[in-house]
């Protein structure tokens with residue numbers, strides 16, 4: 001199967017150092033909804049793996065998080081596509097969970113859900129932790145320059161990291177090559 005895994009904040013929607021705390025603050029990046037819909041219509045399964053420590057920090061609750069993801073699903077459906085499994089880590093940095101990136105727990109959950117191997121599967125993120133999570137399970141790390149991506153570019157990236165301007169550029173690459 002053609003599986004693509006996306007980080008959420010900074011890849012699909014605008015990110016904020018103040019966290020994305022409400023559906024109103026959850027604003028798609030230019031071209032991201034269309035990119036997901038086009039990928040879906042081209043036979044790709046698009047899953048999401050997102051850290052959401054704002055839950056542990058008490059900035060918003062699971063109902064709000066679910067509403068953001070319902071919004072994502074509705075917007076993509078309006079473009080004729082669909083979003084696959086969305087996995088989130090609600091824990092804080094000190095909770096010692098297995099799912100918070102850079103740990104690869106969420107990627108493993110997605111692989112198990114679809115019963116596929118992760119080797120070579122593209123995982124698209126804007127933070128170094130996303131790329132490190134990818135590397136940990138032999139996914140292809142892919143950095144976008146949106147969100148925190150420009151800042152991440154200044155760090156030492158995992159060997160072999162691919163770099164694209166945004167999700168729309170990734171969709172064009174995957175669909176047309």
Ligand SMILES: O=P(O)(O)OC[C@@H](O)[C@H]1O[C@@H](OP(=O)(O)O)[C@@H](O)[C@@H](O)[C@@H]1O
Nearest residue numbers: 007008009016017019020050051052053
């Ligand atoms: O990019 P994804 O994984 O979809 O989500 C990132 C968010 O959970 C938040 O992650 C936080 O990091 P800490 O969790 O506080 O280290 C900060 O970077 C926030 O700016 C950001 O909105």
Ligand SMILES: [Mg+2]
Nearest residue numbers: 007009010126
């Ligand atoms: Mg991000």
Ligand SMILES: [Zn+2]
Nearest residue numbers: 089091097099
């Ligand atoms: Zn977790």
